[in-house]
Amino acid sequence: MTINERVRELRKELRMNQTDFGEKIALTQSHLAGIENEKRTVTDRTIKLICTEFNVSEEWLRTGKKPIFIEINDEDKFSQAFAAASMEEDDFIKALLIEYMDLSKEDRKIVKELIKNIAARTKKSSD
Template sequence: MYKRIKEIRRALGLNQIEFAARLGLSQSTLAMIEVGRRSFSDKHIKLICSEFHVNEEWLRGGPGEMFVTTCYDREFIDVFEQLLPETQELLVTIAKELLETQERLLKSHHAD
């Protein structure tokens, strides 16, 4: 299971600091987990699965796909793959801007 955590992090393109921060862990704790020198709880497994849309069955034992997909995921990917590379790049830029806007809105909502 420890190796699969590293696989997830790499598949997401995150370094240890970024991945650990999203889980509320220190980078050194994550590093020890990835090499099997530190255990982690069911709470951390659930958090990884929730935060990164990871298939819990895959994380715990290996069968299945790494990430959980929905019908919307598949539909989005199908549409995305039909776009020209320039349009794909524009869509990714727009999606990142939407995500930043959402985060700002959520932060301001929580500040109220």
């Protein structure tokens, strides 16, 4: 299997169409289609973007050696989430973080429990 085929396999594994997958890594749908059809090469830049955006093993993408996905620790997840929130032009996320940090310790504890309960219900309903 070629690297181009692995890009297509990954996209399908993630259940994404070419447009949505491409947007995540700054490629147009037609450019991604060219990669998947082996009419375009996969650049080092694209490899790095895919690996970073989707937590994919660079070794798997280049060679096919599993595992496909890499585990990231909570510290790295936090860094990625914070970087994404900082780069997004989503004023709601920024305001939410600011307001949360302005809460008292007791109020933050209540908000944490609320979010944990919502996440648990969401996970349960998707299973």
